[in-house]
Amino acid sequence: MTANATTATPRTSGLMRRGAAFLGTEHAILCGAMSWVSERNLVSAISNAGGFGVIACGAMTPDLLDTEIAATRALTDKPFGVNLITMHPALFDLIAVCARHKVGHVVLAGGIPPKGSVEAIKAFGAKVLVFAPTLALARKLLRSGADALVIEGSEAGGHIGPVSTSVLAQEFLPALAEEHVVFVAGGIGRGEMIASYLEMGASGVQLGTRFACASESIAHPAFKAAFFRGNARDAIASVQVDPRLPVIPVRALKNKGTEEFTAKQIEVARKLDSGAIDMGEAQLEIEHFWAGALRRAVIDGDVERGSVMAGQSVGMVTKEEPVAAIVAQLMAESETALTRR
Numbered sequence: 001m002t003a004n005a006t007t008a009t010p011r012t013s014g015l016m017r018r019g020a021a022f023l024g025t026e027h028a029i030l031c032g033a034m035s036w037v038s039e040r041n042l043v044s045a046i047s048n049a050g051g052f053g054v055i056a057c058g059a060m061t062p063d064l065l066d067t068e069i070a071a072t073r074a075l076t077d078k079p080f081g082v083n084l085i086t087m088h089p090a091l092f093d094l095i096a097v098c099a100r101h102k103v104g105h106v107v108l109a110g111g112i113p114p115k116g117s118v119e120a121i122k123a124f125g126a127k128v129l130v131f132a133p134t135l136a137l138a139r140k141l142l143r144s145g146a147d148a149l150v151i152e153g154s155e156a157g158g159h160i161g162p163v164s165t166s167v168l169a170q171e172f173l174p175a176l177a178e179e180h181v182v183f184v185a186g187g188i189g190r191g192e193m194i195a196s197y198l199e200m201g202a203s204g205v206q207l208g209t210r211f212a213c214a215s216e217s218i219a220h221p222a223f224k225a226a227f228f229r230g231n232a233r234d235a236i237a238s239v240q241v242d243p244r245l246p247v248i249p250v251r252a253l254k255n256k257g258t259e260e261f262t263a264k265q266i267e268v269a270r271k272l273d274s275g276a277i278d279m280g281e282a283q284l285e286i287e288h289f290w291a292g293a294l295r296r297a298v299i300d301g302d303v304e305r306g307s308v309m310a311g312q313s314v315g316m317v318t319k320e321e322p323v324a325a326i327v328a329q330l331m332a333e334s335e336t337a338l339t340r341r
């Protein structure tokens with residue numbers, strides 16, 4: 001911990017003490033894993049700036065994850081985590097890769113952790129962070145071994161639940177934050193907001209959108225330009241058109257792809273009505289629509305038909321800045337807010 005940084009923000013750092021100790025960082029600010037974006041460069045930059053970077057494993061194979069962890073280690077000697085999607089078919093092999101690399105923190109995302117997964121992670125000494133959509137499930141996961149909780153509201157970019165961060169914070173923090181480490185995510189663009197959640201008992205915060213276009217992010221210039229142009233109202237949740245055809249809500253910048261997705265759902269519902277396809281085929285058509293779409297946006301720069309996942313805080317992302325400058329600004333804004341009180 002550098003004395004200078006924390007003495008410049010004593011109130012914020014004081015409220016972040018528990019979260020920072022849990023993460024092994026200077027600041028309790030996580031950059032949430034973003035598939036295709038959160039790779040070695042952004043992750044190491046976040047950790048080198050005193051925050052906590054998290055590799056997005058996404059659909060990577062165990063071999064690719066192995067390479068990514070090693071490459072990240074080569075760029076930072078600070079702690080970072082790995083985000084694993086619970087429904088990945090090779091989840092336990094991915095956990096084994098994390099074990100081989102002695103990863104200190106694993107984030108389990110995308111659903112309820114399958115039986116044995118939390119235990120398998122703890123067996124090699126790592127801490128487990130989980131998401132929970134309800135207080136009852138949060139309590140259950142914490143009782144059964146999870147070390148910390150991330151609550152993420154519907155303002156966030158990417159896959160979202162139905163409840164806003166402000167409401168989740170009011171439900172979860174008074175109930176859990178005294179005994180447990182809880183990080184708040186979704187819609188955080190400035191330090192004043194961080195100050196509020198810390199005052200409510202959060203141990204720290206997680207941001208994605210605010211970091212996605214940092215100088216160190218490998219996202220395509222066209223992806224970054226779409227963020228700089230985008231306003232809060234452009235970051236919309238995907239809409240389900242037909243009750244028979246489930247759509248997992250994703251928040252992304254509206255574009256030709258999001259329009260075509262609505263049209264696609266109507267077309268598939270009509271084919272289902274006419275008997276041209278059965279329910280299984282219909283649901284597959286819907287699921288397949290976005291296959292590879294985040295990669296197309298982030299890596300290829302196709303911001304018209306790719307999925308430009310972004311949270312509502314996108315309007316506060318106006319230019320490319322180094323991660324260290326973003327972290328310093330967030331800490332300074334939080335400190336100013338706490339000093340005013």
Ligand SMILES: Cc1cc2nc3c(=O)[nH]c(=O)nc-3n(C[C@H](O)[C@H](O)[C@H](O)COP(=O)(O)O)c2cc1C
Nearest residue numbers: 032033034035109156157158186187208209309311
């Ligand atoms: C482009 C993008 C990709 C994301 N991919 C993932 C992912 O692969 N796994 C995950 O758990 N969360 C993912 N998220 C969510 C972030 O980790 C983070 O929780 C979220 O961005 C926080 O909310 P904010 O965007 O309002 O800051 C993604 C978010 C964005 C913007």
